[in-house]
Amino acid sequence: MPKQKINQDWFKLDNSAKIFPSVSNSSETNTFRVTVTLKEEVNVELLQEAVNIILERYPMFKVRLKKGIFWAYFDYNSKPFIVQKMDHRVCGEIIPIENNGYLFKVLYHHKDIAIEMFHSLADGGGVMQLLKSLVYEYLLLNRKPVTPDNIIATKNDKPEFEEYEDANAKYYNKKNRKHIPEEKAYRVKGTYLDDDQTGLISGVLNTKQMLELARKNDMTVTEYLTSVMMYIIYKTQIQYREHMRSNEKPVKIFVPVNLRKHFPSKTLRNFTNFIKTNMRMDKPDISFEEIKVLVKEQFSQGIKKEELIRKMSENVAFEKNVFLRMTPYFLKNYVLKIGFNMLGIKLNTMSLTNIGRTVFPESMKPYIYDVTAAIYAGKFNTIGCAIVSYEDKFKITFTRSIIENQIEREFFRHLTSQGLDIEIESNYVEEYS
Amino acid sequence: MKYCNKCHISIKTNHNYCPLCHQTLEVTKDEEVVEKYPPYQGKLRPVKDITRKILMFISVTSIILLLVINFFTGLDILWSLIPIGSILYFWILMTVGIFSKHNIAFKLFILTITLIFFIYMIDELSSSEGWALNYVAPLLLGSCIIAISFIILIKRINYRDYITYLLLIVLFSIAPIVLILFDVITVLWPSLGLFVLAVFILLFIIFFFPKSIKDEIKKRFHA
Numbered sequence A: 001m002p003k004q005k006i007n008q009d010w011f012k013l014d015n016s017a018k019i020f021p022s023v024s025n026s027s028e029t030n031t032f033r034v035t036v037t038l039k040e041e042v043n044v045e046l047l048q049e050a051v052n053i054i055l056e057r058y059p060m061f062k063v064r065l066k067k068g069i070f071w072a073y074f075d076y077n078s079k080p081f082i083v084q085k086m087d088h089r090v091c092g093e094i095i096p097i098e099n100n101g102y103l104f105k106v107l108y109h110h111k112d113i114a115i116e117m118f119h120s121l122a123d124g125g126g127v128m129q130l131l132k133s134l135v136y137e138y139l140l141l142n143r144k145p146v147t148p149d150n151i152i153a154t155k156n157d158k159p160e161f162e163e164y165e166d167a168n169a170k171y172y173n174k175k176n177r178k179h180i181p182e183e184k185a186y187r188v189k190g191t192y193l194d195d196d197q198t199g200l201i202s203g204v205l206n207t208k209q210m211l212e213l214a215r216k217n218d219m220t221v222t223e224y225l226t227s228v229m230m231y232i233i234y235k236t237q238i239q240y241r242e243h244m245r246s247n248e249k250p251v252k253i254f255v256p257v258n259l260r261k262h263f264p265s266k267t268l269r270n271f272t273n274f275i276k277t278n279m280r281m282d283k284p285d286i287s288f289e290e291i292k293v294l295v296k297e298q299f300s301q302g303i304k305k306e307e308l309i310r311k312m313s314e315n316v317a318f319e320k321n322v323f324l325r326m327t328p329y330f331l332k333n334y335v336l337k338i339g340f341n342m343l344g345i346k347l348n349t350m351s352l353t354n355i356g357r358t359v360f361p362e363s364m365k366p367y368i369y370d371v372t373a374a375i376y377a378g379k380f381n382t383i384g385c386a387i388v389s390y391e392d393k394f395k396i397t398f399t400r401s402i403i404e405n406q407i408e409r410e411f412f413r414h415l416t417s418q419g420l421d422i423e424i425e426s427n428y429v430e431e432y433s
Numbered sequence B: 001m002k003y004c005n006k007c008h009i010s011i012k013t014n015h016n017y018c019p020l021c022h023q024t025l026e027v028t029k030d031e032e033v034v035e036k037y038p039p040y041q042g043k044l045r046p047v048k049d050i051t052r053k054i055l056m057f058i059s060v061t062s063i064i065l066l067l068v069i070n071f072f073t074g075l076d077i078l079w080s081l082i083p084i085g086s087i088l089y090f091w092i093l094m095t096v097g098i099f100s101k102h103n104i105a106f107k108l109f110i111l112t113i114t115l116i117f118f119i120y121m122i123d124e125l126s127s128s129e130g131w132a133l134n135y136v137a138p139l140l141l142g143s144c145i146i147a148i149s150f151i152i153l154i155k156r157i158n159y160r161d162y163i164t165y166l167l168l169i170v171l172f173s174i175a176p177i178v179l180i181l182f183d184v185i186t187v188l189w190p191s192l193g194l195f196v197l198a199v200f201i202l203l204f205i206i207f208f209f210p211k212s213i214k215d216e217i218k219k220r221f222h223a
């Protein structure tokens, strides 16, 4: 990476961000949402004020996307940022021209403060930090006695250069970048909802109960829930129909890995990689035990440092390709779009992302009810799952672009059958018409 | 609070069926709750409105009609291009000039350049006296430069958004000089006047906003 000055007001797109502008549209929005639910109704004026304060602290979000000759870039955005009332859309397309050029939205709805972010600008980890700072400033403006306790970055902290860095390029290893071709994944089919509609169903579990259940199965929570997901997909979509051609394709679950936990970096930008489970399920009577063993094995393979660096370097090497670099941006756009539509998106059955535990300072906890995360559901990956926990609330949120919801139903029924108490939240998409 | 005895889940909602299995929920505690998510608000991005459709229909049919009439009255004079050009320019004016949310410098730039092409076409198709390039083009480019410069002077804060278009229009303004060399432009003073203005503005930018230009080039050309 060339040396960049901290006071610069434009940024290159990081390695994983480069693909998104070319491949996003009204159905593949590449948007995700993180929500903090307070215990009181949100005051819109104070929220707006807090956002204005926070954007001064995080210049990397005060940008818009512009096209250059070879690559797009983020340029300083002088227009005001306006908070919006949440509507029925969940992780809808962020259309810059309707959003003063900004690539994220701050939404409010009763007690909820949510950030919807275009994936090009940041990943779940980065947005969580932004949202925490926003809620902190909001509570402060609301005259609540909150303190940052080294957990929250406040308006008084100076932005650090590390927050902008493209960490992928930093850990790139030329010698370890072998490309491993992949097979297309099984796809969950169904009756599509309209583009602007998304079905959302959350299950709120008890964190302790959930951790115990995973421990009882000798797995991490993510491993356990991924196994359940594989099993439920098999149960609801494939079993008794194993002979069908389309069911020969392997079920693959894309599980993002927050690389900040594996490599030192303070970046707010994209710094995630993934583990992928992969299993052909075209046979009768696959047992849950069998799936668990396989998932555990695939997780331990996928999380190895060399494997993470390989996947990272594979992407960076692609970007560093001289021919691609010298292709004008508008052509690149087509190349990326075609390549991604032919391959990228079809390599996964669905994504299951575990953002993990959200930590707030003691002083903020009395004001925060819970935290929710959601990812978009597109035309190929018709269902998505996002998990986040705060204190004793462990929340699993499904989003779907189809009417059918057997997977959600059976998934939660599986967990209740293990003795877990679940409270459901839904946006009742079936009422839409 | 409500409960589904089939899924064994509880839920806070005013709806009376379970979102997982659609079976009727048991009421365990009768209360009015605030729904967690907002209800459906209909299509938020309206389909093209009817006036637009009508205008589009009239435009397309007139263009076809004009082309057909022109074809039967002989193709040696392509007079139909003038009304067709007007229709197209009307659309550019509407979409870019009025309804787009791009910044004003971009709008001025696009409208000026397209207007020059349109006027040049009229000149060529009518008497071909060369007034379009001799007088109108330099005048339009000059006004555009002055307009964008004024906007930059007034709206200091946003000057970075506009300076690219100012630079572009300045570069376009040097084009008439080239046309003089090829004898396309025969009346010298408007083009020379424009050239002086363009060079003046260019030097002004180079002297007073050197970082902006450097940044702009770096941004646009990074590979």
Ligand SMILES: [Zn+2]
Binding pocket: B004, B005, B006, B007, B008, B018, B019, B020, B021, B022, B023
């Ligand atoms: Zn039910």
